[in-house]
Structure formats: structure tokens, C-alpha cells
Amino acid sequence: MSCFGCCEEDNIHNATDNGGQYMVKNSAGNFGGYHTSETASKSAQTVKVQPIEVPAILADELKEITDNYGNDALVGEGSYGRVYYGVLKSGEAAAIKKLDASKQPDDEFLAQVSMVSRLKHENFVQLLGYCVDGNSRILAYEFASNGSLHDILHGRKGVKGAQPGPVLTWAQRVKIAVGAAKGLEYLHEKADPHIIHRDIKSSNVLIFDDDVAKIADFDLSNQAPDMAARLHSTRVLGTFGYHAPEYAMTGQLNAKSDVYSFGVVLLELLTGRKPVDHTLPRGQQSLVTWVLFCNLFPYIQPLFHC
Incomplete structure (x- = not known):
């Protein structure tokens, strides 16, 4: 599959020029507070975006179906916020x-929502709606x-x-x-614009x-339509244990970084082990390091008979 062997370097494309019906101005020269080690252009930048393809949801409706974002509706915490359950x-x-x-x-947030609303694939979690309330x-x-x-x-x-599932x-x-x-593969090669997830992990x-x-769950603010997205980031992205080795040296993430992280997920799926487990002896705590010096067959052979 092309996801594994043919991923190109970071090639986030500008938002498409055709079909744009409103304009979003980015006066900071970057997108969504994305920090860089180089000074991005301070000149005003205008980006064409397409209409948002999902409905706006009233704030009162969301408060009602989550019991005002109460603990009973809380189902978890993602990388960029808390997640609640509700029926629209x-x-x-x-x-x-x-x-x-x-x-x-x-306006920048809505531009990003517009982009995500057009991402449609059976193996990508769909956006159903959005709300901006203050x-x-x-x-x-x-x-x-x-x-x-x-x-x-x-x-x-x-x-x-918490116990594992069956x-x-x-x-x-x-x-x-x-x-x-x-x-x-859809995000990297078929979505328009191409998307780099930056936080591939089992959760x-x-x-x-x-x-x-x-x-699911990529950071909207890092999908910049301008050159700032290609610069060296000073913020730590991704999750420890899933990082590609070159990230520690360069601080840069690209499509190949996602593929490396996905490889860690595959090892996790095969072995049932966490990417990093500090309860294990030294030399075995890192899943990737352990796999490099271990014969996996005895661990996965029983699965062939499941």
C-alpha cells in the first residue's frame, strides 16, 4: 500500500483556489498559533476557502445534550480538549x-473547520457539526x-x-x-489539501x-495553508513512544513521520504491548527497541489460531 512505501515529504498544499466563496485573512503570517524558529512573514495574507459543509450547532443544544458538559457525559480527554457524549x-x-x-x-478556526468538513472517507472520523460560542x-x-x-x-x-477489552x-x-x-493513506495522498496528522497513536x-x-483527532491548528507550516516547530508535537527518531534531531514532522508512528501502532496491535511501559525492565520498556532485538514469532503465533 502506498501509505507505507511511497509517502512523500511534507507537501501540505494551499487551499484550493477554485470554488472559494469567502476569504479569510491571516494577519499574523501563520496559522493557528503555529510556532516556528524562523520569523514568518508579517504581511497580511489572504486565503481562499470553500464553504463549511456541516451545520453549525447551537451552543444551547450542545449544553443540553451534555448536561452542561457534566462529568456524567465526559468520555475522555483528547489531545486538544475534553470529549463528551451526546445525541444530536x-x-x-x-x-x-x-x-x-x-x-x-x-476566521482562521472556521477556515480549518471548512477544510475538515470536506474530508470524507470510510476510514476517517467524520465531522458532524461545529459551534463557536464566544x-x-x-x-x-x-x-x-x-x-x-x-x-x-x-x-x-x-x-x-481500567481493563482491556476482549x-x-x-x-x-x-x-x-x-x-x-x-x-x-487518504489523509496523505487523496485529501485536498493533503493532511499530515502529526499524532498517530492507538488512542x-x-x-x-x-x-x-x-x-481521528489531528490538530486543526497545525494544518497551515502557508509556508509557516513547513518551518521548524518549537512546540512538542505528537506523543512520546510514537515519535520517529529524526523528530528528536530536527523537530520537524512530515508524512513519513506519520508512517513511522503508524508502524508503532502496528507493533502495538501485534504484540498487545504499549509503546513505552515503565513497569518493564530496562531494555524492554521501549516497544520499538524491544522488537529490534526480539523474535516476535512466539508472541504472535497464538494469534494465528484465534
């Missing part, structure tokens, strides 16, 4: 993500009834004493791996009915 008035079960506070202008930004995504791959392999993330059969693991690979692979795997 349309009848769709939704993961309601209330994003962390940001100084990003509304300083609050909320996104509604389709809800994964079976949780994340991390939940199934290791127990629900952030919950003390042991996956070999056929289930293969289906999940292929589905997630297709989702990542961002969501499992739906019939073991359909979908990629």
Missing part, C-alpha cells in the same frame, strides 16, 4: 469535543461505539484500573490495521461496528 437533535450519536482555550481568531470552540464528530484501539488493547486511557482475533487485527492504513484509531477502524 438529528438523532446521531456524537463525540462532542470542547477544544482547549485558544487565542486563534474565529471563546468556546466545539466540534461534533461521529461517535465510536467501541472506543479506541488503545481502550481495547490496554484499557480505557486515563481510567485507573482479545482480538488475528482476522480482527488485520482488518483494523488495513482500515487504519487506508485512513492514513487516535477509533473502532466502530464490525471492527471498522477510523483515524
Whole structure:
């Protein structure tokens, strides 16, 4: 599959010029507070974007279906905000993500929502709606009834004493791996503009009915339409244990970085081990290092008979 062997260097494209119906001005010369080690252009930049293809949801509706974002509706914390469960008035079960506070202008955020609203693939979690309410930004995504791959392999993330789900059969693991690979391939090579996820990990692979795997939860603010996105980032991106080795040296992430992280997810899926497990002896704590010096066959052979 091209996702593994043919990923090109970071090639985020500018938003398409055709079909744009309104303009978004980025006076900072970058997008969404993306920090760089070089000074981005301070001149005003205008970016054409297409209309948002999902409905705006009233803030009152979101508060009502999440019991005012109460703990009973809280289902987890993603990389960029808390996630709540709710059923929209349309009848769709939704993961309601209330994003962390940001100084990003509304027009830039809406430009990013416009881009995400056009991402449509069976292995990518769909955006159902959005809300801008003062300083609050909320996104509604389709809800994964079976949780994340991390939940199934290791127990629900952030919950003390959480137990893993039922042991996956070999056929289930293969289906999940292929589905997630297709989702990542779509982002890298078929989405317009091309997307670099920057935080591929098992908790961002969501499992739906019939073991359909979908990629979720990339940072909107890092999908910049200008050259600032290509510069060296001074903020730590991604998740420890999934980083490609070159990230520690260069601080840069590209499509190949995503593919490396996805390789770690595959090892996790095959072995059932976490990328980093500090309860294990030294030399075995890192999954990647352990695999390099270990014969995996005795560990995965039992799965062939599941």
C-alpha cells in the first residue's frame, strides 16, 4: 500500500483556489498559533476557502445534550480538549469535543473547520457539526461505539484500573490495521489539501461496528495553508513512544513521520504491548527497541489460531 512505501515529504498544499466563496485573512503570517524558529512573514495574507459543509450547532443544544458538559457525559480527554457524549437533535450519536482555550481568531478556526468538513472517507472520523460560542470552540464528530484501539488493547486511557477489552482475533487485527492504513493513506495522498496528522497513536484509531477502524483527532491548528507550516516547530508535537527518531534531531514532522508512528501502532496491535511501559525492565520498556532485538514469532503465533 502506498501509505507505507511511497509517502512523500511534507507537501501540505494551499487551499484550493477554485470554488472559494469567502476569504479569510491571516494577519499574523501563520496559522493557528503555529510556532516556528524562523520569523514568518508579517504581511497580511489572504486565503481562499470553500464553504463549511456541516451545520453549525447551537451552543444551547450542545449544553443540553451534555448536561452542561457534566462529568456524567465526559468520555475522555483528547489531545486538544475534553470529549463528551451526546445525541444530536438529528438523532446521531456524537463525540462532542470542547477544544482547549485558544487565542486563534474565529476566521482562521472556521477556515480549518471548512477544510475538515470536506474530508470524507470510510476510514476517517467524520465531522458532524461545529459551534463557536464566544471563546468556546466545539466540534461534533461521529461517535465510536467501541472506543479506541488503545481502550481495547490496554484499557480505557486515563481510567485507573481500567481493563482491556476482549482479545482480538488475528482476522480482527488485520482488518483494523488495513482500515487504519487506508485512513492514513487518504489523509496523505487523496485529501485536498493533503493532511499530515502529526499524532498517530492507538488512542487516535477509533473502532466502530464490525471492527471498522477510523483515524481521528489531528490538530486543526497545525494544518497551515502557508509556508509557516513547513518551518521548524518549537512546540512538542505528537506523543512520546510514537515519535520517529529524526523528530528528536530536527523537530520537524512530515508524512513519513506519520508512517513511522503508524508502524508503532502496528507493533502495538501485534504484540498487545504499549509503546513505552515503565513497569518493564530496562531494555524492554521501549516497544520499538524491544522488537529490534526480539523474535516476535512466539508472541504472535497464538494469534494465528484465534
